[in-house]
Amino acid sequence: MSTTLSDDLTRLSAVQMADRLADGAITSEQLTQAHLDRIVRLNPTLNAYLLVDPEGALATAREVDRARAAGEDLPRLAGVPVAVKDIACTEGMTTTAGSRMLADFVPPYDATIVTRIRDARMPILGKTNMDEFAMGSSTEHSAFGPTRNPWDLDRIPGGSGGGSSAAVAAYLAPLAVGSDTGGSIRQPAAVTGTVGTKPTYGAVSRYGVIALASSLDQIGPCARTVADAALLHEVLAGHDPMDSTSIDAPVPDVVGASGTTDLTGLRVGVVREISGEGFQAGVQARFDEALDQLRALGAEIVEVSCPHFGYAMAAYYLILPSEASSNLARYDAMRYGLRETPEGSPSAEQVMAASRDAGFGDEVKRRIILGTYALSSGYYDAYYGQAQKVRTLIARDFEAAFEQADVLVSPTSPTTAFALGDKTEDPMAMYLNDIATIPANLAGVPGMSIPSGTADEDSLPAGLQILAPAMQDQRLYAVGAALEARLRETQGGYVIEQAPEIEVRA
Amino acid sequence: MSTQTAAGAEKTVPFEEAMSRYEPVIGLEVHVELGTRTKMFCGCATGFGADPNTQTCPVCLGLPGALPVVNATAVESAIRIGLALNCEIADWCRFARKNYFYPDMPKNFQTSQYDEPIAFEGYLDVEVPPREGLDEEPFVFRVEIERAHMEEDTGKSTHVGGATGRIHGASHSLVDYNRAGIPLIEIVTKPLTGAGERAPEVAKAYVGALRDLLRALDVSDVKMEQGSLRCDANVSLMPTGSERFGTRTETKNVNSLRSVERAVRYEMTRHAAVLDAGATILQETRHWHEDTGITTSGRPKSDADDYRYFPEPDLVPVAPSREDVERLRATLPENPAQRRRRLQEEWGYTDLEMRDVVNAGAAEVIEETVAAGASAAAARKWWMGELARRAKTAGEGGASVELLDLGVSPAHVAELDGLVTSGRLNDSMARQTLEGVLAGEGTPTEVADARGLELVQDDGALQAAVDEVIAANPDVVEKIRGGKVQAVGALIGQVMKTMRGQADAGKARQLILDTLGVEG
Numbered sequence A: 001m002s003t004t005l006s007d008d009l010t011r012l013s014a015v016q017m018a019d020r021l022a023d024g025a026i027t028s029e030q031l032t033q034a035h036l037d038r039i040v041r042l043n044p045t046l047n048a049y050l051l052v053d054p055e056g057a058l059a060t061a062r063e064v065d066r067a068r069a070a071g072e073d074l075p076r077l078a079g080v081p082v083a084v085k086d087i088a089c090t091e092g093m094t095t096t097a098g099s100r101m102l103a104d105f106v107p108p109y110d111a112t113i114v115t116r117i118r119d120a121r122m123p124i125l126g127k128t129n130m131d132e133f134a135m136g137s138s139t140e141h142s143a144f145g146p147t148r149n150p151w152d153l154d155r156i157p158g159g160s161g162g163g164s165s166a167a168v169a170a171y172l173a174p175l176a177v178g179s180d181t182g183g184s185i186r187q188p189a190a191v192t193g194t195v196g197t198k199p200t201y202g203a204v205s206r207y208g209v210i211a212l213a214s215s216l217d218q219i220g221p222c223a224r225t226v227a228d229a230a231l232l233h234e235v236l237a238g239h240d241p242m243d244s245t246s247i248d249a250p251v252p253d254v255v256g257a258s259g260t261t262d263l264t265g266l267r268v269g270v271v272r273e274i275s276g277e278g279f280q281a282g283v284q285a286r287f288d289e290a291l292d293q294l295r296a297l298g299a300e301i302v303e304v305s306c307p308h309f310g311y312a313m314a315a316y317y318l319i320l321p322s323e324a325s326s327n328l329a330r331y332d333a334m335r336y337g338l339r340e341t342p343e344g345s346p347s348a349e350q351v352m353a354a355s356r357d358a359g360f361g362d363e364v365k366r367r368i369i370l371g372t373y374a375l376s377s378g379y380y381d382a383y384y385g386q387a388q389k390v391r392t393l394i395a396r397d398f399e400a401a402f403e404q405a406d407v408l409v410s411p412t413s414p415t416t417a418f419a420l421g422d423k424t425e426d427p428m429a430m431y432l433n434d435i436a437t438i439p440a441n442l443a444g445v446p447g448m449s450i451p452s453g454t455a456d457e458d459s460l461p462a463g464l465q466i467l468a469p470a471m472q473d474q475r476l477y478a479v480g481a482a483l484e485a486r487l488r489e490t491q492g493g494y495v496i497e498q499a500p501e502i503e504v505r506a
Numbered sequence B: 001m002s003t004q005t006a007a008g009a010e011k012t013v014p015f016e017e018a019m020s021r022y023e024p025v026i027g028l029e030v031h032v033e034l035g036t037r038t039k040m041f042c043g044c045a046t047g048f049g050a051d052p053n054t055q056t057c058p059v060c061l062g063l064p065g066a067l068p069v070v071n072a073t074a075v076e077s078a079i080r081i082g083l084a085l086n087c088e089i090a091d092w093c094r095f096a097r098k099n100y101f102y103p104d105m106p107k108n109f110q111t112s113q114y115d116e117p118i119a120f121e122g123y124l125d126v127e128v129p130p131r132e133g134l135d136e137e138p139f140v141f142r143v144e145i146e147r148a149h150m151e152e153d154t155g156k157s158t159h160v161g162g163a164t165g166r167i168h169g170a171s172h173s174l175v176d177y178n179r180a181g182i183p184l185i186e187i188v189t190k191p192l193t194g195a196g197e198r199a200p201e202v203a204k205a206y207v208g209a210l211r212d213l214l215r216a217l218d219v220s221d222v223k224m225e226q227g228s229l230r231c232d233a234n235v236s237l238m239p240t241g242s243e244r245f246g247t248r249t250e251t252k253n254v255n256s257l258r259s260v261e262r263a264v265r266y267e268m269t270r271h272a273a274v275l276d277a278g279a280t281i282l283q284e285t286r287h288w289h290e291d292t293g294i295t296t297s298g299r300p301k302s303d304a305d306d307y308r309y310f311p312e313p314d315l316v317p318v319a320p321s322r323e324d325v326e327r328l329r330a331t332l333p334e335n336p337a338q339r340r341r342r343l344q345e346e347w348g349y350t351d352l353e354m355r356d357v358v359n360a361g362a363a364e365v366i367e368e369t370v371a372a373g374a375s376a377a378a379a380r381k382w383w384m385g386e387l388a389r390r391a392k393t394a395g396e397g398g399a400s401v402e403l404l405d406l407g408v409s410p411a412h413v414a415e416l417d418g419l420v421t422s423g424r425l426n427d428s429m430a431r432q433t434l435e436g437v438l439a440g441e442g443t444p445t446e447v448a449d450a451r452g453l454e455l456v457q458d459d460g461a462l463q464a465a466v467d468e469v470i471a472a473n474p475d476v477v478e479k480i481r482g483g484k485v486q487a488v489g490a491l492i493g494q495v496m497k498t499m500r501g502q503a504d505a506g507k508a509r510q511l512i513l514d515t516l517g518v519e520g
């Protein structure tokens, strides 16, 4: 195993990168180039990036270096490169949402989070792979091929944000942006040994982020450490007048919280309904050990019950497809996107039908049909209406649980990374990956996944999920940081450091 | 089934005959484009007539990722409309998505309101004027309003290559998204019964009254010909005495007040023919043809049309506080019909005079003229007389213009009236002065000064002229002394001539009679 100097640069945490940039030890150009070099070498194997933008990234990097040389006051992450999930619109840069439908779509505008990243002067390395329109838990539903898990190239990197998680886990980026509708940031983090946060609904602007399910979607950071995630969280979050559902309140001090080392007096709730049965032994074992470490940090562990969580999956798979069926109606080949023109002189309607047939993959079609059905008159009350009621009950479950506990914890995902192709033929098995993560989206509360270790049976990483009440995102970072530090001590390093070297495949 | 003629007209029965057997039920859906500066959910401009697709952005083009933000002014306008229609205002309501595919709708759903309209359960009392040639009183019909809700307009499709401008037969279509996202208020009446044979007139009177109301609220330019006020008319018939509504048709594209009346009347006579033949009315949309005065079949419509409505998750609920609603209520203008009655009383006009004034659109200018100090009679005389005549032909190529576009202001007319009542000008001089004002020579006083128009106030000069004329016309003097006082007119004319028009004719008359010792 031989590492070059630039490989060493990519191994730094974002905090370390920011510090070294600030004290002039390295330049952003060096740092950005180091990542670009690694991407060139490894991305053909991993397929984490759908698009790489060396010119744009290096231009930003050089600007930052110039500004720093001129003594300008710069944001904390200025010059630290970042990857953006291909669900966020980037002006002049192809944005596909992992779909054939948008294979050639070049947005004329930046999503608000992209503007914030540019304002933070972070070089954007490129756009990361994802399940088509964020529908999936394995990134196998991308129209541009699956992303491979850096821990085991024959396994999935999670989904829908497998590109972002794999990029961060494989040191192809120190930080990445993800989106989480039912677990698409947290589950990929869990199966790649990385950290991912779904902030409180409304904490981060959705403007310019291609919608899957408007009432569930939330944007958040992917990183290798809790402190790194906090820095990106701070860049992304904040009120946006362009998003009516955006929270108009100060961003919680997540960066400050990520320095927490002591949890004395903190009540940590274990949700009876999302642990134990159905969870892989190694995942459950690391979770149970983590509870011991939380106790050692001074926290009190209490068991709480959320009786309606059992209905979360059913409600989620009615609400999500309903909203998605409407959100995806705009892809009709009339103004942009793939256009398929049938023989003869077809009507606009025939062009729409042919284009949607050719542009959407099976999973997208499956969910559009589900949603169209659930919203149909005569079925609306029984499906969409009932699902909304369940949603209210789940929110109440959370409220009751947060009376007894300051945060809740669970395993993030029932299993470690499964093999590519394992579940593509069984949608229900695929959906079950998100059983622990979905309730947070339904209730709008924030959640984070941090690595809890590796499972004994397969040596693959397992994740621990932390949930907090709405607008208390800083609690995730406090608990996450303290536990991360403790596990690092007891396990002899970060979990991600156990990842094997990636072997380049032709 | 009724037979179709070559022209597309279907069989009808004479109106009176139809009314002898059936009762109409009508319902009116009016779409009003609000005159807000920006669109319903984005910051794009709303001006009419801009180059196609120049007033668009990611939001109103439905680009991936774009999100709506509600236009607060549009919500206020909606609330004011609701209040003016005596509606309840929701204290909490949501937008909903109406899902259907159409190329002029960028998101393939329209952001609208469904079961939670901003305003509901109101009414508008409309005055239906007497019928032509009938000596009858106008009557007031209460139109019950079911709801008024907010939504966004669609883009505008132009179908090219076909014969009729319709999509059928067209080779391609052009879409202009400037109109997409313009704020609309849809105002829906309850099914209106009891109007009987006056139903077509009620329909027209309602749309007219609504238009006046919206204009008074200053929320829309309510131009039916430009589509900023659009009316769909639902019509059904039921046998006289029945209470079960018949199947309805919805006639679209009714773009003038006159058409509203004609379209409803036509559909009533067509329905009667279908029902007479024992056939059933097809529930469908119909297209109104202004030129031929008929409707033709559009697309079938049924209550089962499934728009898969659900609450718009990208928007937060609209929840106006009671204080906001009361603040908006305080901004409501006087109801146009009430205002008309009040003004008529204040001005002392007859019903006929008032109706002429309203029909000529002169009520506002007269009100302003009176406010500027003129008498109501004088204001009516000038605006409805000389100025109305000129307005008819003052436009380009002899077209008509609005009264206020003539270049004479209410203040000018009041000033002119002041010059007459103060005795400086007589009627003929006032007309000459007005001529000068119209020609842009200045204010009435400036024109009168410049043209040297002023009654001679010197009684000595007038007496001299009177004496001269009396001496020169012994025969006329004879007649007057003999009791034919009206002959004095001939002498007045000569006095005015002698005075070169610069005399007060009334004063001259009095002086002649006094000189002759005759009682006027």
Ligand SMILES: [Zn+2]
Pocket (backbone or CB within 6 Å): B039, B042, B043, B044, B055, B056, B057, B058, B059, B060, B061, B181
């Ligand atoms: Zn716009």
